[in-house]
Amino acid sequence: MSTAPEASTASRYQPPSIAGDYTALTDKQAQLLAIASDLGRNKFAPRAGQIDRDAVFPFENYADMHAAGLLRICVPEQYGGWGADFATYVMTAAEIGRHCGATALTLNMHVSSTMWTGFIADDLDMTPEQRASHEQHRAMHYKRIVEEGKVYSQPFSEGGAAAAGKAPFGTLARKVDGGYIVNGRKIFASLAGAADYYGVLCTLDKPGATQRDALYLAVDRNLPGVTVSGDWDPLGMRGTVSRNLLFEDVFVPEAERLMPEGMYAQAALRWPHMFATLSPTYMGIAQAAYDFTVQYLRAEVPGMPPVKRRMYPTKQIAVAEMKVKLEQTRAIFLQNARAARVDPSKEIRLGLLAAHYTIMENANDICRLAVRTCGGQSMLKTLPLERMYRDSRCGSLMLPWTAELCIDRLGRECLYEAGERDEPDVL
């Protein structure tokens, strides 16, 4: 190893924009990315190690995001939000993911609640009565977020086939006077015990209910019958605190319905990008692992001895390989972000699955290459790379679009057009 004098600030590696320098950003996008970058570098990154070590929820980061207006990023402008579109949100989320994966991933659960009820709901077919009641309900939810900094989560996983979209949710909502009685159990509920409202996906309790009868309700965490259970000591994404939630005869007022009955199923069919908001976090982690590697090999990681490693051809080859993967990932990330719309074509749907898969898998692969090429000291717990490596492994496990399910669907949908099948009918 050769030692070098302290590099001057001017010649230090400058981590690029998550959106790539070539992308024309709108004023709103540039503004939000600047806010996310400032908070991420100065507040979230310094706290990320402790949050990971203790597996605790990043409350301080949420206070900062509320103060900076990020909790209302996808709240429509007429309700006091930024009114960010899909592309604007995912770029901002990726920027946060560079600095603290758990903060970006949990923010996604919150923001999705506002996105699904916001511009996605605007694109869905509703009767005038449904539209009117939706406006009334969402005004209340947005007021809580904008004025009080309330946080929403999105527990839909149950440990069965429902979260993969293959069966109705087992959590049931029975209609009663003025609302619903909810019973059921959710697993892996990020923000358990931390969110103010759990945005629970459940099934309207009626004979012959199908996936079309899915309901989306905001459940106040303090309601009688709501309990958090289970340990939380996972491999990665430890700050998400994704424990279990139990709902036992919980009365949920009708006004807490986040979407009109039947609307979640319509959204899932017509706005598939709604499920692709988990991958931006991992785009951010991929960029962060690359940034770390360049800084490490250039001897620019704060607190590390000034030992350069960049002059070895094997290191240069490894970084080149990482850069190729990173640029492939960014390109497909940005393309997918711009393609988001209601009723996308088959090509856009397939491209979306390919993008989601690529981002999740490449993030982990870029982290793997980073650890291998930086070497032993780089994976000590005093440095962030080993956390990125662990966090990055969690992406492609997340339903409904795990890496396996993306490949499953892609393989089938590439070879079959709607209505085509080869299997004989089963009697």
Ligand SMILES: Cc1cc2nc3c(=O)[nH]c(=O)nc-3n(C[C@H](O)[C@H](O)[C@H](O)COP(=O)(O)OP(=O)(O)OC[C@H]3O[C@@H](n4cnc5c(N)ncnc54)[C@H](O)[C@@H]3O)c2cc1C
């Ligand atoms: C850090 C983290 C945070 C999370 N936060 C949330 C959250 O906030 N809300 C939430 O609802 N969930 C959350 N989840 C849960 C996540 O989305 C999955 O539901 C969970 O990881 C599934 O775990 P499982 O072992 O039950 O998977 P299983 O359902 O047992 O699936 C295991 C694997 O089998 C494959 N598989 C599953 N079903 C099928 C099928 N029908 N056909 C073919 N293959 C299939 C998939 O590839 C899957 O990876 C989180 C998970 C993690 C890791």
